[in-house]
Amino acid sequence: AQRVTQPEKLLSVFKGAPVELKCNYSYSGSPELFWYVQYSRQRLQLLLRHISRESIKGFTADLNKGETSFHLKKPFAQEEDSAMYYCALRGLNQAGTALIFGKGTTLSVSS
Amino acid sequence: KAGVTQTPRYLIKTRGQQVTLSCSPISGHRSVSWYQQTPGQGLQFLFEYFSETQRNKGNFPGRFSGRQFSNSRSEMNVSTLELGDSALYLCASSLGDQRVYGYTFGSGTRLTVV
Numbered sequence: 001a002q003r004v005t006q007p008e009k010l011l012s013v014f015k016g017a018p019v020e021l022k023c024n025y026s027y028s029g030s031p032e033l034f035w036y037v038q039y040s041r042q043r044l045q046l047l048l049r050h051i052s053r054e055s056i057k058g059f060t061a062d063l064n065k066g067e068t069s070f071h072l073k074k075p076f077a078q079e080e081d082s083a084m085y086y087c088a089l090r091g092l093n094q095a096g097t098a099l100i101f102g103k104g105t106t107l108s109v110s111s
Numbered sequence: 112k113a114g115v116t117q118t119p120r121y122l123i124k125t126r127g128q129q130v131t132l133s134c135s136p137i138s139g140h141r142s143v144s145w146y147q148q149t150p151g152q153g154l155q156f157l158f159e160y161f162s163e164t165q166r167n168k169g170n171f172p173g174r175f176s177g178r179q180f181s182n183s184r185s186e187m188n189v190s191t192l193e194l195g196d197s198a199l200y201l202c203a204s205s206l207g208d209q210r211v212y213g214y215t216f217g218s219g220t221r222l223t224v225v
Contacts, residue, residue, distance in 0.1 A: 099144070
């Protein structure tokens, strides 16, 4: 079964502290993974995707197929990083483009 | 360029009624997907259309249906509304078969069923 698990509902850190938002997935094929972010009163927006191996707003995520994880990391959190973060999976061998989302993690960064 | 536009932004309906939501994708995007977002279930995939054809469907009852027009605009219909259909309905567009691209979401339509 295809599944995305984000074990933490809420992650609270202080400004300047490192951040790691966990994401584990279950998928039998080759996964395509994304992180989406939703800031307060804004639309859901793509943060990064594993296939491009990019760094956006200081965030990075590495796909670990052995551990079936795609954790989101940032070395120094900023207050403007406070938002809801969703990990999402899409299978590369699917005809469709369904994204399977995790339940999301609220990141709260305080000073 | 204009983003994904969803109308209306808010809607209040009574149980048993039906509702139609609209989504205009980014110009050039041929794929439109619909998602339901609720506090309890999170984001759940409803269906996806590409070039006017339903290409994929999530695990929702037949009361939920959709269609896509030749200009890629899509509508979603929910018939015989239930209280549990209250949710934020999100539309996302993408370039379609380009599997390396992410999806651009609209702001959603907040549906309240009373």
